[in-house]
Amino acid sequence: SQTIHQWPATLVQPVGSPLSLECTVEGTSNPNLYWYRQAAGRGLQLLFYSVGIGQISSEVPQNLSASRPQDRQFILSSKKLLLSDSGFYLCAWSVGRENTEAFFGQGTRLTVV
Amino acid sequence: AQSVTQPDIHITVSEGASLELRCNYSYGATPYLFWYVQSPGQGLQLLLKYFSGDTLVQGIKGFEAEFKRSQSSFNLRKPSVHWSDAAEYFCAVGANFNKFYFGSGTKLNVKP
Numbered sequence: 001s002q003t004i005h006q007w008p009a010t011l012v013q014p015v016g017s018p019l020s021l022e023c024t025v026e027g028t029s030n031p032n033l034y035w036y037r038q039a040a041g042r043g044l045q046l047l048f049y050s051v052g053i054g055q056i057s058s059e060v061p062q063n064l065s066a067s068r069p070q071d072r073q074f075i076l077s078s079k080k081l082l083l084s085d086s087g088f089y090l091c092a093w094s095v096g097r098e099n100t101e102a103f104f105g106q107g108t109r110l111t112v113v
Numbered sequence: 114a115q116s117v118t119q120p121d122i123h124i125t126v127s128e129g130a131s132l133e134l135r136c137n138y139s140y141g142a143t144p145y146l147f148w149y150v151q152s153p154g155q156g157l158q159l160l161l162k163y164f165s166g167d168t169l170v171q172g173i174k175g176f177e178a179e180f181k182r183s184q185s186s187f188n189l190r191k192p193s194v195h196w197s198d199a200a201e202y203f204c205a206v207g208a209n210f211n212k213f214y215f216g217s218g219t220k221l222n223v224k225p
Contacts, residue, residue: 006156032211034212034213036215042217043119043203043215043216043217043218044157044203044205044215044218046212046213046214046215049211049212051211059212088154090156090157092157092213094211094213096211097211098211100207100211101147101159101162102147102205102213103159104149104156104157104158105156106155106156107154107155107156109154
């Protein structure tokens with residue numbers, strides 16, 4: 001069966017420090033991968049999605065970047081964190097070109113101080 | 114552009130009472146619609162989905178949703194709420210290239 005791993009679960013980082021959040025999927029090939037951010041009262045905002053290795057699309061301009069070095073690995077990064085980067089980050093995956101459901105990881109709570 | 118609106122930020126119902134959570138979407142093509150539930154500090158779990166066919170779809174945990182194209186709505190319902198249903202609920206639309214867009218969520222409180 002397919003599983004998704006996201007880590008760390010919680011992270012407290014100072015302003016200006018770098019960020020690396022990692023997500024891996026097991027049990028499937030060539031998944032579509034997504035990074036979402038959840039801020040209080042704002043629902044889930046799609047940040048990045050990827051349909052294949054090295055193929056990254058950004059939904060909104062921001063201080064973050066994403067990379068997909070391997071088929072089932074998706075990384076969210078920042079060179080210098082801002083206070084506004086705080087939030088709950090969720091990785092998700094789906095398969096195929098037609099819309100099927102997305103499956104979510106357990107999330108990372110990022111607090112920038 | 115695609116968007117999802119959940120007009121109710123918070124809803125409180127008594128245990129055993131019926132529930133309806135509203136969702137309206139905007140999408141130019143045939144929508145693929147989803148309801149997810151999130152417990153505090155957790156990821157999202159799929160409750161149900163609509164792709165085509167019967168406009169009344171059944172999901173897990175006794176939930177159902179009805180797709181109404183004329184109203185651009187996909188409301189979630191449950192005939193009798195349990196205390197364990199307290200959570201945040203998200204409606205989502207699936208758009209081109211398998212992108213998913215979510216509403217702002219509705220937090221459900223259940224009174225004993």
